[in-house]
Amino acid sequence: MEREQLERLLRGGDDTSSAALAALRADASYVVWDGTTSPKSLATVYGRRLRHTLRRGIETSGLARAVQRLDLCSQPVRLGQIRTADGSWIFMLFLDADGSMLVACTGVRQSQPDSARPDTC
Template structure:
């Protein structure tokens, strides 16, 4: 996926999408993987991650919202990732099957930079 297309998909107003777009525009690395994954197992996995990050007080952005949106999506999801150049944040992107729309975005602050 071209960087410009990914920038257009990150036009949401949630904090994670805004931050991911800023990281991307500042030269962050990104990947959008081929293939798809069912949204229901992803909602369960990221629900566990939400509980884990809360217990450990790890800073996240829009993780609860992403879990909710994945749980409601009911269709396959394409995954992507954006990493800050300094390694301080990693953002996960959940896209529609064709990669044409952003379903949700979540970020986690990396503690071991």
């Protein structure tokens, strides 16, 4: 998928889609994988991730909404991912089968790499 096409899909969405769009425009890397998967199975997986992030205090954006939208979706979805240039956020994109519509978008803040943490000895 071309970057411009992905930008069009992210326009006019919620705050999470807007953040993903801003990242994409700021040279984030991205991928949209071939193939589709069941939105119900993704709703289950991302529902677990939601509970995990809440327990651990990990910052997310749009995760609960994405789980709801996937649970309501009846058609297979394609997955995509945007990683911010600094690696601080990863956005997961859920697209319809032909990649012409954004079903849902969620973002998860990434923890600092171990090498960036100060020594605590």
